[in-house]
Amino acid sequence: MSEALDLCRALIRCPSVTPSDAGALGLIERVLGEAGFETHRVSFSQEGYPDTPNLYARIGTGSPCLLFAGHTDVVPPGDAAAWRFDPFSAEIAEGMVWGRGATDMKGGVAASIAASLAHIRTHGMDKGSIAFLITGDEEGPAVNGTVKLLDWAQARGERFDHCILGEPTNPDALGDMIKIGRRGSLSGRLTIQGKQGHVGYPLLADNPVHHMLRLCAALLAAPLDGGTDHFDPSNLEITTLDVGNPAVNVIPAQAKAAFNIRFNDLWTPATLEAELRARLAAVAGAAHYTLEMAPTNAHAFLTQPGPFVDMVARAIAAETGRSPALSTTGGTSDARFIKNVCPVVEFGLIGKTMHAVDERIAVADLDALTAIYGRVLADYFAG
Numbered sequence: 001m002s003e004a005l006d007l008c009r010a011l012i013r014c015p016s017v018t019p020s021d022a023g024a025l026g027l028i029e030r031v032l033g034e035a036g037f038e039t040h041r042v043s044f045s046q047e048g049y050p051d052t053p054n055l056y057a058r059i060g061t062g063s064p065c066l067l068f069a070g071h072t073d074v075v076p077p078g079d080a081a082a083w084r085f086d087p088f089s090a091e092i093a094e095g096m097v098w099g100r101g102a103t104d105m106k107g108g109v110a111a112s113i114a115a116s117l118a119h120i121r122t123h124g125m126d127k128g129s130i131a132f133l134i135t136g137d138e139e140g141p142a143v144n145g146t147v148k149l150l151d152w153a154q155a156r157g158e159r160f161d162h163c164i165l166g167e168p169t170n171p172d173a174l175g176d177m178i179k180i181g182r183r184g185s186l187s188g189r190l191t192i193q194g195k196q197g198h199v200g201y202p203l204l205a206d207n208p209v210h211h212m213l214r215l216c217a218a219l220l221a222a223p224l225d226g227g228t229d230h231f232d233p234s235n236l237e238i239t240t241l242d243v244g245n246p247a248v249n250v251i252p253a254q255a256k257a258a259f260n261i262r263f264n265d266l267w268t269p270a271t272l273e274a275e276l277r278a279r280l281a282a283v284a285g286a287a288h289y290t291l292e293m294a295p296t297n298a299h300a301f302l303t304q305p306g307p308f309v310d311m312v313a314r315a316i317a318a319e320t321g322r323s324p325a326l327s328t329t330g331g332t333s334d335a336r337f338i339k340n341v342c343p344v345v346e347f348g349l350i351g352k353t354m355h356a357v358d359e360r361i362a363v364a365d366l367d368a369l370t371a372i373y374g375r376v377l378a379d380y381f382a383g
Contacts, residue, residue, distance in 0.1 A: 004107075004114035004370040005097065005363055007031065009090035011072060011106040012099035018073035018140040019050040024106075025072060028113065028134060032057045035117050036125075037132070042152055044144035052137035052144035056153055059120065060129030064161035066380050067131045068112040068373075069146065069338055071138035074101035075355050082357050096360040104354035107361045108166025108369065109134065111348075115373035119381075128381050131160060138334055146334040147297065150341055162308050163344040164376065165335050166369075168351035174365045175322030179346035180309055181230060181302035183262040185332050186269050187294040188276065190215060192287055196253040208255040209243060211287035216241075216257055218283040219276060224263065230302055231264030231328050234272075264328075265300040269293070298332040301339045311383070312345055315375035319368055347372070 001009075007027075014024040029039045037057040045051045058065075077087035077100045085091040087100040097107070116130050133153070137145030170176040192212050197205025216238055224234040238259045245252040263272055273293050280291060303309065305326060316324050324347070338344040349369060353359045 002114065002367050002370065003117065004110045004366050007113060008097060008102065008107050008110035008366060011110060012090035012097070012101055013088055014072070015088045016072050016074055016101070016136065017076050019052050019137060021053050021072070021136050025053055025055045025134060025136060028072070028109070028132075029055055029057070031113060032132065035059070035120060042149060044148045046143055049141050049143045052135070052140070054136060054145060054149045055132065055134040056149060058129055058131040058158070060125040062128055063159070064380070065129040065131055065159060066377065067133055067160040067163040067338075067342065068116065069133040069163055069165045069334060069344075070105055070109040070112065071135045071145070071334065072101075072106060072109065073136045073139045074104070074106070075139050078357060084358050087359075092363065095364065096362050097366070098358060098360040100359055102359050102361045103168045103349055103351060104359070105167055105348060107366050108168065108348035111366055111369040112164070112166050112373050115370045115377060118374055119377040123378070123381065130377070131158070133338075135334065142297075142334065147337040150337055154341065160342040162380075163338050163342050164312070164373070165333060165338065165344055165346045166348040167333050167346045168349045168354050169327075169346050170348070170350045171352070172350065173320075173322065174350060174368055175316045175320030175324055177327045178309065178312060178316070178324045179328065179330065179333075179335070180305065180326045181265070181328040182300065182330070182332055182336055183231065183234075183264055183328060184267070184269065184296070184300035185298040186261045186263060186272055186296050188259055189292045189294075190257045190259070190289060191292070192255045192289045194251070194253055194255070194288075197251045199249050199251055202251065205251040206286075207251045209252065211289065212241065212255040212257060214283055214285075215280050215287065215289065218279045219259065221279070224261070224272075224275070225266050228264055228266060230326070231300070234261060234263040234267060236261045263300055265302055268299065269296050298336055301336060302328065303339065303343045303345055308343055309345055311379050312347060312376055315372050315379065316347065318375060319372045
């Protein structure tokens with residue numbers, strides 16, 4: 001078995017359901033420490049959120065510094081009896097490694113570590129640096145993880161030139177897609193206060209449902225934008241409409257709605273909120289409503305295509321024969337924090353089974369991803 005496969009299986013066997021670490025970071029710290037990395041285990045706390053351990057490691061002190069980022073926490077496996085194998089057994093069958101976190105993203109972490117160790121053995125570290133930023137708080141609230149670990153690293157004087165985040169980016173086959181950006185995410189809640197009454201006497205009541213329909217229609221009436229060269233159009237989805245009224249002959253006193261917007265880099269949360277409030281005010285009429293916007297740290301961002309993106313794409317094409325699409329689709333990731341300190345791209349395994357029962361990855365894909373990362377390292381420090 002390859003070094004990447006051994007490490008991937010060992011990580012899967014750590015049941016690190018967020019926020020538990022279950023030994024995963026200690027395993028990585030030992031492997032990197034034995035290879036000459038300086039390692040730091042750092043935990044962060046914040047009231048209302050679980051304390052979370054994180055790991056930072058670096059070998060070399062010079063520039064350029066290539067950062068590999070990732071997470072070892074995983075989502076719960078659900079009903080273990082529904083799995084073909086125990087979700088934390090890391091069984092190998094049909095050419096695949098099975099287990100929670102294999103795809104998202106212990107496989108990517110293992111491949112980046114194995115590639116780095118092989119590069120150091122072959123080339124040494126006479127030029128530049130390799131660093132690892134591994135969090136245990138990505139699948140959770142993402143409060144005591146990457147965002148604080150980056151602040152900690154910068155306060156120490158750590159500087160990074162480029163980053164690869166090994167999230168599972170490929171929809172169907174390894175080499176399909178590089179993520180060069182992510183949409184932002186903004187959520188809101190709309191509450192309308194009416195006046196309860198008898199449906200037979202509507203003049204004595206004020207139906208909040210009718211107001212809600214009008215206001216929601218205004219939010220959806222016109223597209224937020226037409227998209228950009230690298231982003232799809234921003235999209236608002238109403239996710240709940242709640243009245244809590246069991247009677248058909250009673251006009252309710254209140255109606256609530258919730259929505260989420262995945263937005264491109266034409267917007268910030270502030271400008272988007274202003275647009276929503278303007279749309280509501282234009283049609284509100286006599287409606288008594290409140291709009292509450294949830295705080296967000298998920299801003300849209302784009303890593304402009306250029307030499308680094310091209311280098312990663314060439315390595316992928318050389319190992320897989322595929323020319324990856326440059327995409328900004330999907331949800332959010334910790335790249336939204338990393339982009340504040342250096343350009344970041346995301347490339348990892350195939351994401352079909354992430355968060356699913358029987359999560360698994362092909363052993364061949366794991367080894368190919370290791371080879372891709374290895375080629376990137378060789379080209380990066382040769383250039």
